[in-house]
Amino acid sequence: MEKTTGLRENKKLRTRRQLAATALELFLERGFDAVSVADVAAAAEVSKPTLFRYFPSKEDLVLDRxxxxxxxxxxxxxxxxxxxxxxxxxxxxxxxxxxxxxxxxxxxxxxxxxxxxxxxxxxxxxxxxxxxxxxxxxxxxxxxxxxxxxxxxxxxxxxxxxxxxxxxxxxxxxxxxxxxxxxxxxxxxxxxxxxxxxxxxxxxxxxxxxxxxxxxxxxxxxxxxxxxxxxxxx
Known part of the structure; x- marks a missing residue:
């Protein structure tokens, strides 16, 4: 059970890092205000609700670090x-x-x-x-x-x-x-x-x-x- 929980948490952490990295790449390329949450979700191939489960706001995609x-x-x-x-x-x-x-x-x-x-x-x-x-x-x-x-x-x-x-x-x-x-x-x-x-x-x-x-x-x-x-x- 502990091993399963650890694997699940590691997967969440990888997803979180992937979302943040994808968002930062878009923000640096186009500018923060020119990129929407939908743009980030599409680039990361996740839904907007999924993205918001990891990051409460668009700003947190940058600042969470x-x-x-x-x-x-x-x-x-x-x-x-x-x-x-x-x-x-x-x-x-x-x-x-x-x-x-x-x-x-x-x-x-x-x-x-x-x-x-x-x-x-x-x-x-x-x-x-x-x-x-x-x-x-x-x-x-x-x-x-x-x-x-x-x-x-x-x-x-x-x-x-x-x-x-x-x-x-x-x-x-x-x-x-x-x-x-x-x-x-x-x-x-x-x-x-x-x-x-x-x-x-x-x-x-x-x-x-x-x-x-x-x-x-x-x-x-x-x-x-x-x-x-x-x-x-x-």
Whole structure:
């Protein structure tokens, strides 16, 4: 029975990926607004009801891949070393992703990545729908912060700021790529922007969120990290 269930889920996943790939190819070729859901269904050789069983909206055919990253910020903060602030954890991860030219940072000049990002940022309905995924990202991060005894409102505000900075930096880096810069050439400026953005966050959030110290040393204004207190031998 488990084997049958696994095969069924794998088939659904393959179908989902096929539908998304077919849709993206059409959108990149003709433009998002020039392609209908019926066009995608016909190209993928499925019915419209079948397509909507996998994707609630036309926009989700493009944006569903962001679902894989919705819990990223939450995982980064949850799994950070004891004594590191949430801002410090997200900063460290983002700088590492920049060095690797991770597409999620916007600092990636691969033609396929650029084409996808150009589609996203030039289509109003896609940018609007993106808020659905951003909201979920913030909810997951806020839940992690609340689990560390951060007050609910403070957790939501902190999550909103952390997620917003990641997305703002990603868009800024994409604009550099779209203007013709290479990822390697834009890297130094991207690092400077990231350092400045996270420093601005740290000035406010590190006094509210858990984490006894940052990469630069002790922060006497920060809340104690409950995970450090619970560590063996503490």
């Amino acid at each position: 962001f679902a894989d990253h919705q819990d990223e910020a939450a995982r980064i903060v949850r799994d950070r070393p004891a004594g590191q602030t949430p801002v410090g954890a997200v900063r460290t991860h983002f700088l590492g992703a920049l060095a690797e030219r991770d597409p999620i940072t916007g600092l990636c000049d691969h033609p396929g990545v650029l084409a996808f990002q150009r589609l996203l940022y030039s289509t109003a309905s896609l940018e609007s729908r993106m808020s659905h995924y951003t909201d979920r990202e913030e909810e997951l991060l806020a839940a992690v912060l609340e689990a560390e005894s951060v007050r609910p409102l403070a957790a939501r505000l902190a999550a909103t700021h952390l997620v917003a900075v990641r997305h703002a930096l990603g868009r800024e880096n994409y604009l550099r790529m779209d203007a013709g810069q290479s990822a390697d050439a834009a890297y130094p400026a991207a690092v400077i922007d990231a350092e400045e953005a996270f420093a601005m966050l740290a000035d406010g959030l590190d006094k509210t969120l858990p984490g006894a110290e940052t990469e630069t040393g002790a922060d006497p204004g920060a809340k104690a990290d409950p995970r450090a207190e619970a560590a063996p031998g503490a």
